[in-house]
Amino acid sequence: MKNxxxxxxxxxxxxxxxxxxxxxxxxxxxKQHAPVVKGDTVRKxxxxxxxxxxxxxxxxxHKTIEDLQKVxxxxxxxxxxxxxxxxxxxxxxxxxDFRTAAGHAIATTFGAISAPLPKGMxxxxxxxxxxxxxxxxxxxxxxxxxxxxPKRPDIYIELxxxxxxADSSIDVEVKMTVLSNMPAAKYKVSVMLTESDIIQAxxxxxxxxxxxxxxxxxNHKHVLRGAINTIWGEEFANGSLSKGQYFIKTYSSYKIAKxxxxxxLSIVAFVYYANxxxxxxxxxxxNKKLL
Amino acid sequence: xxxxxxxxxxxxIMSFGSKAxxxxxxxxxxVHGSFQADAQYYKKDSTIGADAIPQKMAVNAFFEMRxxxxxxxxxxxxxxxxxxxxxxxxxxxxxxxxxxxxxxxxKQIDITAGNFYEQFGTGMILxxxxxxxxxxxxxxxxxxxxxxVKGITLTALAAKQRYYWSLGPGxxxxxxxxxxxxxxxxxxxxxxxxxxxxxxxxxxxxxxQDPIFKLxxxxxxxxxxxxxxxxxxxxxxxxxxxxNDPNASNSMIYKSxxxxxxxxxxxxxxxxxxxxAERVDNMDFRSNRNSTGFDLPVGYIPAMTRQHAYSxxxxxxYASQANGQMGLQTTLIYKxxxxxxxxxxxxxxxxxNYSISNSINKSKINxxxxxxxxxxxxxxxxxxxxxxxxxxxDFNIKIHRKLSRKWNVxxxxxxxxxxxxxxxxxxxxxxxxxxxxxxxxxxxKPYNSLHLELQSLFTKQDQGNWSSAMxxxxxxxxxxxxxxxxxxxxxxxxxxxxYPYATMGYTxxxxxxxxxxxxxxxxxxxxxxxxRAVPASNGLSLSINSxx
Numbered sequence: 001m002k003n004x005x006x007x008x009x010x011x012x013x014x015x016x017x018x019x020x021x022x023x024x025x026x027x028x029x030x031k032q033h034a035p036v037v038k039g040d041t042v043r044k045x046x047x048x049x050x051x052x053x054x055x056x057x058x059x060x061x062h063k064t065i066e067d068l069q070k071v072x073x074x075x076x077x078x079x080x081x082x083x084x085x086x087x088x089x090x091x092x093x094x095x096x097d098f099r100t101a102a103g104h105a106i107a108t109t110f111g112a113i114s115a116p117l118p119k120g121m122x123x124x125x126x127x128x129x130x131x132x133x134x135x136x137x138x139x140x141x142x143x144x145x146x147x148x149x150p151k152r153p154d155i156y157i158e159l160x161x162x163x164x165x166a167d168s169s170i171d172v173e174v175k176m177t178v179l180s181n182m183p184a185a186k187y188k189v190s191v192m193l194t195e196s197d198i199i200q201a202x203x204x205x206x207x208x209x210x211x212x213x214x215x216x217x218x219n220h221k222h223v224l225r226g227a228i229n230t231i232w233g234e235e236f237a238n239g240s241l242s243k244g245q246y247f248i249k250t251y252s253s254y255k256i257a258k259x260x261x262x263x264x265l266s267i268v269a270f271v272y273y274a275n276x277x278x279x280x281x282x283x284x285x286x287n288k289k290l291l
Numbered sequence: 292x293x294x295x296x297x298x299x300x301x302x303x304i305m306s307f308g309s310k311a312x313x314x315x316x317x318x319x320x321x322v323h324g325s326f327q328a329d330a331q332y333y334k335k336d337s338t339i340g341a342d343a344i345p346q347k348m349a350v351n352a353f354f355e356m357r358x359x360x361x362x363x364x365x366x367x368x369x370x371x372x373x374x375x376x377x378x379x380x381x382x383x384x385x386x387x388x389x390x391x392x393x394x395x396x397x398k399q400i401d402i403t404a405g406n407f408y409e410q411f412g413t414g415m416i417l418x419x420x421x422x423x424x425x426x427x428x429x430x431x432x433x434x435x436x437x438x439x440v441k442g443i444t445l446t447a448l449a450a451k452q453r454y455y456w457s458l459g460p461g462x463x464x465x466x467x468x469x470x471x472x473x474x475x476x477x478x479x480x481x482x483x484x485x486x487x488x489x490x491x492x493x494x495x496x497x498x499x500q501d502p503i504f505k506l507x508x509x510x511x512x513x514x515x516x517x518x519x520x521x522x523x524x525x526x527x528x529x530x531x532x533x534x535n536d537p538n539a540s541n542s543m544i545y546k547s548x549x550x551x552x553x554x555x556x557x558x559x560x561x562x563x564x565x566x567x568a569e570r571v572d573n574m575d576f577r578s579n580r581n582s583t584g585f586d587l588p589v590g591y592i593p594a595m596t597r598q599h600a601y602s603x604x605x606x607x608x609y610a611s612q613a614n615g616q617m618g619l620q621t622t623l624i625y626k627x628x629x630x631x632x633x634x635x636x637x638x639x640x641x642x643x644n645y646s647i648s649n650s651i652n653k654s655k656i657n658x659x660x661x662x663x664x665x666x667x668x669x670x671x672x673x674x675x676x677x678x679x680x681x682x683x684x685d686f687n688i689k690i691h692r693k694l695s696r697k698w699n700v701x702x703x704x705x706x707x708x709x710x711x712x713x714x715x716x717x718x719x720x721x722x723x724x725x726x727x728x729x730x731x732x733x734x735x736k737p738y739n740s741l742h743l744e745l746q747s748l749f750t751k752q753d754q755g756n757w758s759s760a761m762x763x764x765x766x767x768x769x770x771x772x773x774x775x776x777x778x779x780x781x782x783x784x785x786x787x788x789x790y791p792y793a794t795m796g797y798t799x800x801x802x803x804x805x806x807x808x809x810x811x812x813x814x815x816x817x818x819x820x821x822x823r824a825v826p827a828s829n830g831l832s833l834s835i836n837s838x839x
Contacts, residue, residue: 021494136539
């Protein structure tokens with residue numbers, strides 16, 4: 001009898017548990033979005049997309065990033081870094097070399113060089129013990145920055161680039177204005193160059209995105225071309241920052257390669273902690289088209 | 292390298308002599324455990340694409356110990372990956388106690404706190420296990436209670452899953468009931484037919500903050516099973532379902548998943564036959580919806596294919612596709628009688644196996660939605676219709692004959708089809724290969740034998756033809772072997788390459804030490820359809836394993 005009572009109790013608890021452990025989602029499965037936040041003085045994040053032209057799952061990841069940009073607009077500053085095994089140039093049509101020394105160094109530091117791609121990274125912040133994100137985690141990581149933190153950024157970045165067609169070089173002025181008091185730390189600014197609308201082949205296994213198993217005229221966007229002020233940027237402050245302080249850095253005569261189209265180039269800049277508990281974490285990012 | 296070597300030696304020393312000390316400290320009870328260390332020194336070898344590593348040497352090691360005293364049991368496993376061997380996930384790098392538990396059990400109750408491994412039924416909706424050679428461990432860390440009454444075993448658990456050196460974000464809750472009908476109903480106690488029934492339910496909780504998708508925070512799966520045994524016949528079947536679980540592996544679709552596995556077997560002296568069938572649709576179930584690859588699987592969908600031991604036969608193994616596959620496997624084992632024309636003086640056994648795996652049928656849910664489109668139900672699938680794509684097939688026949696008291700011969704032929712995109716994630720061409728193997732043992736004195744193994748693989752795809760020869764000498768617990776593997780290559784794509792390898796080892800009671808030197812090809816290692824890529828390597832390797 002005692003045993004039977006225990007048995008019944010166990011079953012009763014189990015039934016309760018079963019009923020409580022299941023969420024059925026009804027269509028529509030996609031969320032309705034609030035209008036994209038306007039204005040430039042808003043929190044923006046750096047999204048690094050580790051990718052490669054032979055990575056069959058990468059176009060799906062690019063699609064996820066584009067879907068997120070529909071929600072957050074230019075608050076997501078994307079930098080696509082072609083790295084590792086899947087980015088190696090091969091026989092045509094995969095003979096184009098998207099790789100850069102900067103991309104290789106960043107991917108090596110954060111572990112993407114040997115990771116199965118695609119991988120993403122938001123603000124170089126550790127999530128669940130690692131920097132790298134699988135595609136399905138992109139949205140949550142972006143939301144944790146852009147929805148959970150205040151809309152107003154801690155530091156505002158203004159970019160003023162100019163292009164000199166005579167010698168195919170770029171000058172850029174970066175102005176960083178502190179909008180909130182910031183803790184004592186080393187602060188660095190990185191300035192990079194990206195290019196969009198590069199039409200080259202890309203492997204693909206998702207028919208929703210394009211032809212399978214490859215898209216010969218794939219539009220490669222936000223491709224990292226190089227670091228304007230070295231791979232890890234330049235320190236602009238060491239200590240606490242006060243609201244209202246500003247810093248200006250100028251970089252000149254950055255030469256662009258012959259096959260880069262100035263009209264497709266963008267300057268990407270971001271400010272980050274260069275030591276302490278938040279070491280490497282990006283505080284704010286900015287993106288501006290060269291022309 | 293210095294640190295790796297030091298840690299390796301410490302763990303090696305710990306495995307010996309610890310039993311006596313612990314028994315004294317703990318005052319009775321029993322101590323059992325095991326130790327394994329695999330170390331490799333890497334040399335750069337550009338001919339085969341092998342890299343050196345900055346540390347020069349990599350070590351994977353573990354030391355596991357269990358203490359039991361009456362109804363109480365406690366155990367732990369110290370693990371070390373400094374750095375992990377090439378091909379193991381770099382997230383293993385580090386050392387520490389990766390597994391520890393306390394357990395109390397009597398005839399009715401069995402309570403575990405800490406890490407534990409568990410499997411409900413075939414593992415379709417819950418299987419946590421460890422496979423050292425794959426670098427795989429998804430142990431559960433939490434509480435498990437088992438309760439046994441006449442003919443019934445109930446299991447309930449709540450835990451998180453191990454994720455390298457931390458825990459996955461999802462919380463797993465599960466219950467399982469296993470019922471032995473013959474033990475439960477007195478009238479059936481002596482029935483010829485033995486019947487077992489089972490039901491399990493597993494739920495994952497994971498918070499959701501996705502700006503695009505409405506995600507379920509609680510995702511549940513359930514499965515029911517039956518096993519029947521009568522004389523020479525047996526039949527097993529399990530059916531499972533999973534509620535909407537948009538995740539990284541299914542491209543964020545909301546379709547429910549389902550799976551069916553069935554097996555029929557017949558066995559009598561000298562004859563065994565089995566046929567297995569499975570259909571799996573959208574059943575990749577993990578404790579983190581964002582994970583892919585090896586990370587955090589809760590359910591386990593096995594590959595219904597033979598797991599080959601010969602190296603070239605195992606070159607193109609099937610990786611199970613939990614999100615969609617229809618598979619069939621049949622095996623016939625027949626022993627030809629002794630002292631007959633075909634059977635020979637000592638008898639001959641014939642083992643024939645065939646397996647095939649295909650995609651499942653998929654069609655659009657409506658005209659405006661592409662198959663597999665994220666944020667939709669994804670696709671419709673006709674349960675009984677095969678998909679268009681073949682994933683894998685393997686036909687193999689092995690004949691073993693004892694020629695005399697000293698000579699044994701095995702011959703094997705295998706024909707394999709291997710879908711490159713599905714199994715390895717990169718594009719065509721698919722591989723069609725024929726493999727022939729001759730395996731000869733000559734026991735020329737008691738405890739002294741020579742073993743010759745010749746293998747050839749013929750294919751026009753991938754890296755082309757391969758051949759391998761191995762000569763092994765065994766003397767009591769000692770063995771030494773020389774292996775030469777040759778890749779003929781394909782002109783213009785892969786250059787030919789030789790892979791010489793020599794190994795020797797010694798086994799004494801429960802301890803085995805193996806030393807090897809040479810080249811090892813890059814390849815895929817699979818256990819039960821879970822696969823790991825291994826890069827090419829050149830260098831010295833040392834393995835020690837021991838149990839007490």
